[in-house]
Amino acid sequence: MLMREALTSCRHQPRTIGRVAVVACTDCGAVEWWNQAGRPIDAAEGMAAVFGQFDLIGRYAAIGTPAPKVLVYEAPGRRHRAGLDLLTEGLWLEVHPDLWATKDADGHLLLAPTDPVLAANLA
Secondary structure (H helix, E strand, C coil): CHHHHHHCCCCCCCEEECCEEEEECCCCCCEEEECCCCCECCHHHHHHHHHCCCEEEEEEECCCCCCCEEEEEECCCHHHHHHHHHCCECCCEEEECCEEEEECCCCCEEEEECCHHHHHHHC
């Protein structure tokens, strides 16, 4: 995190969602995950903690996205929607080298996995 901040004018303020603190910067594209002790965690662990309860509701062929297919997820309830506030509608953030995320105007999580194996695991 320090290296990115030194190269940009961004001031990253982590937001706490459940037990995870997240930086999702729309200015520089940084996505970082932290546990309760303030230690960095793997993106897969962070995504699972914040969005693991979401339900897959559809798959769409993608145009103008980082991957050929987009997976659409819905929060199981109001409490789980807080994670969507980390994302900007229509702006794809790279949460992992093989996974991009954004949200749509209807409050759905959109994931664009670029790796076919990851796409199969998320579906």
